[in-house]
Amino acid sequence: xxxxxxxxxxxxxxxxxxxxxxxxxxxxxxxxxxxxxxxxxxxxxxxxxxxxxxxxxxxxxxxxxxxxxxxxxxxxxxxxxxxxxxxxxxxxxxxxxxxxxxxxxxxxxxxxxxxxxxxxxxxxxxxxxxxxxxxxxxxxxxxxxxxxxxxxxxxxxxxxxxxxxxxxxxxxxxxxxxxxxxxxxxxxxxxxxxxxxxxxxxxxxxxxxxxxxxx
Amino acid sequence: xxxxxxxxxxxxxxxxxxxxxxxxxxxxxxxxxxxxxxxxxxxxxxxxxxxxxxxxxxxxxxxxxxxxxxxxxxxxxxxxxxxxxxxxxxxxxxxxxxxxxxxxxxxxxxxxxxxxxxxxxxxxxxxxxxxxxxxxxxxxxxxxxxxxxxxxxxxxxxxxxxxxxxxxxxxxxxxxxxxxxxxxxxxxxxxxxxxxxxxxxxxxxxxxxxxxxxxxxxxxxxxxxxxxxxxxxxxxxxxxxxxxxxxxxxxxxxxxxxxxxxxxxxxxxxxxxxxxxxxxxxxxxxxxxxxxxxxxxxxxxxxxxxxxxxxxxxxxxxxxxxxxxxxxxxxxxxxxxxxxxxxxxxxxxxxxxxxxxxxxxxxxxxxxxxxxxxxxxxxxxxxxxxx
Numbered sequence: 001x002x003x004x005x006x007x008x009x010x011x012x013x014x015x016x017x018x019x020x021x022x023x024x025x026x027x028x029x030x031x032x033x034x035x036x037x038x039x040x041x042x043x044x045x046x047x048x049x050x051x052x053x054x055x056x057x058x059x060x061x062x063x064x065x066x067x068x069x070x071x072x073x074x075x076x077x078x079x080x081x082x083x084x085x086x087x088x089x090x091x092x093x094x095x096x097x098x099x100x101x102x103x104x105x106x107x108x109x110x111x112x113x114x115x116x117x118x119x120x121x122x123x124x125x126x127x128x129x130x131x132x133x134x135x136x137x138x139x140x141x142x143x144x145x146x147x148x149x150x151x152x153x154x155x156x157x158x159x160x161x162x163x164x165x166x167x168x169x170x171x172x173x174x175x176x177x178x179x180x181x182x183x184x185x186x187x188x189x190x191x192x193x194x195x196x197x198x199x200x201x202x203x204x205x206x207x208x209x210x211x212x213x214x215x
Numbered sequence: 216x217x218x219x220x221x222x223x224x225x226x227x228x229x230x231x232x233x234x235x236x237x238x239x240x241x242x243x244x245x246x247x248x249x250x251x252x253x254x255x256x257x258x259x260x261x262x263x264x265x266x267x268x269x270x271x272x273x274x275x276x277x278x279x280x281x282x283x284x285x286x287x288x289x290x291x292x293x294x295x296x297x298x299x300x301x302x303x304x305x306x307x308x309x310x311x312x313x314x315x316x317x318x319x320x321x322x323x324x325x326x327x328x329x330x331x332x333x334x335x336x337x338x339x340x341x342x343x344x345x346x347x348x349x350x351x352x353x354x355x356x357x358x359x360x361x362x363x364x365x366x367x368x369x370x371x372x373x374x375x376x377x378x379x380x381x382x383x384x385x386x387x388x389x390x391x392x393x394x395x396x397x398x399x400x401x402x403x404x405x406x407x408x409x410x411x412x413x414x415x416x417x418x419x420x421x422x423x424x425x426x427x428x429x430x431x432x433x434x435x436x437x438x439x440x441x442x443x444x445x446x447x448x449x450x451x452x453x454x455x456x457x458x459x460x461x462x463x464x465x466x467x468x469x470x471x472x473x474x475x476x477x478x479x480x481x482x483x484x485x486x487x488x489x490x491x492x493x494x495x496x497x498x499x500x501x502x503x504x505x506x507x508x509x510x511x512x513x514x515x516x517x518x519x520x521x522x523x524x525x526x527x528x529x530x531x532x533x534x535x536x537x538x539x540x541x542x543x544x545x546x547x548x549x550x551x552x553x554x555x556x557x558x559x560x561x562x563x564x565x566x567x568x569x570x571x572x573x574x575x576x577x578x579x580x581x582x583x584x585x586x587x588x589x590x591x592x593x594x595x596x597x598x599x600x601x602x
Contacts, residue, residue, distance in 0.1 A: 113317030116280055116390075117330050117380075118307035131321045207321045210364035 006177040014166060014181060021162025021189060024152045027084055029145050032091030039092075040099045041125075050100070057093040065090070065154045073158065083155040090151055091144040098140025102133025135208055138201035142194055149190045153182075163189070226258035226420045227293045227387035229279065234288035236274050236445070247274045249445035252288070256437060258387075259418040263435035265425055266468070271445030272424045276390050279422060280309045292388060307331050310381030310389035310419070314396040316373045318365040324350070324376055325361035331384040349379040354409065371402040378410070382417070389421045396425070407433060428469050432457065432476055440465050454480055474594055475558065483560055484553035486593055488574055488583025491516045496525070496541045504533040514569055516581070517544045523579045524550070527569045548573050551585060561590045 007014070043049040063071075068086045076082040106129050114124045130137075153164030161168065163182045170178030202209070236249040246269030256262040264272040277283040279290055281302050290297045297305060318327050326333075328346035337345070347357035353375040365373055374394060381389055395403045395410075411434065414421065425431055431438050432453040440448045440456060442464050449461040457473045457480070460466035469476065493516045494503040507515045507530050515533060517525040526544025533543070549563035551572045564572050564587045572585040 107315075107317070109313060109315035109317035110319060112282065113311065113313065114319070116282060116306055116309075116311035116313075118303040118305075118334050120303055123334075128319060128321075132319075205321070207364045207366065210366050 002180065003177045006175060007181060010166075010178065010181075014163075014185070017162045017166050017182075018185060018189070020160070021149070021152055021164075021186070024083060024087065024155065024160060024162055025145060025148045025193070028087035028148045028152075029091055029095075029141060031084065032088045032095050032144060033141065035088065036092055036096035036099050040096055040103065044100060044103060054093070054097060057096055060089045061093040063089075065151055066157070069154065069158055078158045080160065082158055083152075083160045086155065087148055087151055091148060094144045094147070095137075095140050098136045098143075099133065102136030102140075103129055105136065106132045131205075134205050135201065138197060138204075142197045142201070145193050145197060146190045149186065149193060153186060225385065225387040226418055228256065228258050228291075229262075229388060229420060229422065230255040230291040230294075231275070232289040232291060234275070234278060234285050234290060236271070236278065236283065237286045246443070247271055247445075249274050249278070249285075252445065252447055254439055254447060254450050256420060256422065258420050260436040261414060261421045261423055261434055262437040262439060263423045263425060263431040264439045264441060265428055265431040265435075266441035266448070267443060268426060269443050270441040272426075272441050273392055274445070275441075276392055276422055276424050279388075279390055280306050280311060303334075307334055307384060308386050308388070310386040312374075312377050312381045312389070312391040312394045314393040316365075316377040318373055318376060318380070320365050323362050323364060324355075324368070325357075327365065327376060328379045328383055330380055331386075335384060345383060346379070349382055350376075352382070352413065353379045355379075370398045371406060374398060374406060378413075387420060389419050391421060392424045393426070394423075395430070396427075410434070429476070429479075432479060440468060442468075478558035478561060478590065478594055479556050481557045481593060482553060483551050483555045483557065483572075483574055483585060486557075486585055486589055488585060489571075489589070491571075491573070491581065491584045493518045493522070493581065494539055495520065496539055498539050500534045500537050500539050503539060504530070504535060507533060512571065512584075514571070516573070516584075517541065518581055521578075522581050524573050524575065524581050550575050550579075552576070553582075557590050557593060560585060561587060564590070 039053060043053055060068075065086060068089065069082065072082045072085055076085065110128065110132070111124065114128045119128065152160075152162050153167065155161045156164030156168045163186045165182075166185075167179050167182030170176065170180075170182060231252045231254050234249060234252045236247075238248055249271040252271075252275060254262075264275055266272050274283055278285050279292070279297065281297060284298070292309075318324075319330070322330075325343070325346045328349050329337075329342040332342045332345055347361065350357040350360055355372065355375055360368075360372075360376075365376070368376065374397075377394065381391075395406050398406065407430065423431075423434060425434075435453055437450065438453050438456050439450045442448045448468075449456055449465045454477070456465065457469060457477045460469060460473070466473070492503075492507050492510050492512070492514075494506075495518060503515055507513070513530045515528040515530070517528055517539065519525055524547070525541055526547045528539070528543045529545060532545060533539075546568045548567050548569045549560075549572055551560050551563070551574045553574070553576070560572055564570060564585075570586060574582045574585055576582055
């Protein structure tokens with residue numbers, strides 16, 4: 001079934017596509033996180049806007065990925081930008097919702113104490129609220145990353161797609177080995193990314209494991 | 216909390232000058248509002264704001280560090296209008312302790328305590344030194360607590376850390392909002408006593424909010440009783456408020472037992488002690504018996520060579536001849552010292568077998584006796600009227 005010579009012959013392609021896959025994911029989650037952060041900071045003290053904004057993100061999230069790409073191509077052509085607009089769009093709901101929930105979960109007595117100690121607004125956000133929101137933010141990043149790794153494959157249809165390209169090539173040339181390689185590596189990438197982020201999340205929130213008696 | 220070296224004894228005066236806070240949506244009762252509050256707290260005093268919920272005591276407190284801005288009026292700290300100062304700089308110069316403590320869960324205890332020094336840009340070495348000094352001051356061993364997280368501490372320990380954090384930059388003024396309200400009664404009592412001992416060294420100016428009149432009387436040099444609507448019902452020393460409530464509201468709020476509460480404010484030192492009939496083991500029994508019979512009180516107090524009490528010998532058990540020995544002492548009364556409050560003394564006497572408390576000095580040497588009648592008589596005496 002698996003033809004090792006095919007894998008060996010396509011090794012440069014496979015390696016390049018793994019990197020492309022990672023790059024597309026990283027840019028999508030990174031840009032999505034930055035956008036979500038700006039949006040959440042803008043709306044968190046204007047609670048009336050929370051519903052409509054999350055509604056828009058939710059709507060984007062429901063659009064089928066193929067349809068979204070087809071819709072974007074006339075405007076931004078078969079470009080990296082088109083791929084990323086779609087990928088970023090799907091991360092916004094998860095990232096923004098978790099970031100907002102994380103900030104909302106900061107106990108009011110903690111923010112009050114921070115104000116009373118003389119934290120400025122921004123310093124409070126960076127040094128008190130965001131660190132405490134981290135567990136939920138990291139949970140959001142994990143979901144968004146795994147989702148994006150899956151969605152990247154679809155962008156193969158406009159000439160990107162990372163490992164999606166490998167699979168597509170496998171279909172076109174009736175080469176089961178390439179299809180399988182694309183599939184297995186994508187799953188492996190998703191699992192590895194999820195585990196790495198879970199580990200990172202624990203590493204940056206040492207306090208969340210501290211409980212009475214364990215000190 | 217008393218062993219470590221004290222911080223400086225810097226203290227500020229605080230004055231509320233016709234301070235009013237109104238909230239929109241004028242509910243007639245307007246909970247949390249404050250109406251034309253004027254009062255002055257001299258430097259180094261504990262002023263307790265006390266009243267039922269919704270009386271505006273917390274609002275008043277939060278207007279001092281501008282977590283809430285007054286609608287009108289001024290708050291003067293050392294004579295300077297708080298509203299004209301930079302708000303973060305103002306807050307860094309005022310200690311703040313709340314019931315829920317509000318420690319930062321993601322920071323270690325050491326980092327929590329050093330919060331204001333960090334905001335003020337102190338170098339790391341000085342911050343570390345200061346946070347260790349303060350942990351020691353509030354009775355927590357720095358070596359074992361410094362690197363823990365708040366989640367690993369008990370409620371009482373967290374509250375101590377909260378106090379240490381508030382003291383970190385040695386503020387001349389502290390605001391405390393029901394700081395001991397969330398811990399159990401035994402821990403609360405201990406924290407209150409430690410707090411008073413600490414304050415004896417630090418002599419900060421402290422504004423303290425509570426709804427508990429007993430806590431107000433125990434801790435306050437001055438007590439401001441507030442009523443719903445945010446009006447100041449009475450401002451004075453605990454003695455004045457208990458002896459001369461300014462209105463029916465204050466009288467009801469301090470409670471029908473305010474005579475008893477006054478007992479908590481006086482100490483055994485204020486009483487004239489009764490002499491005791493005493494004898495030592497080895498003394499002539501017949502002589503001791505004669506002296507005891509001549510006294511209306513039916514007990515002989517056996518004391519050792521240094522006049523330290525051993526126990527009571529009832530009149531009927533004193534032999535008619537021979538000498539006294541220690542085994543004749545049948546019972547013992549609670550030992551009081553000059554600092555015991557009359558309330559505690561009375562409570563101990565009610566439970567005692569022999570109705571006289573034995574007052575001893577610091578070395579345990581007998582000074583005299585106190586009876587329940589003496590205490591009740593002292594409570595009846597009219598205190599000096601406020602001027």
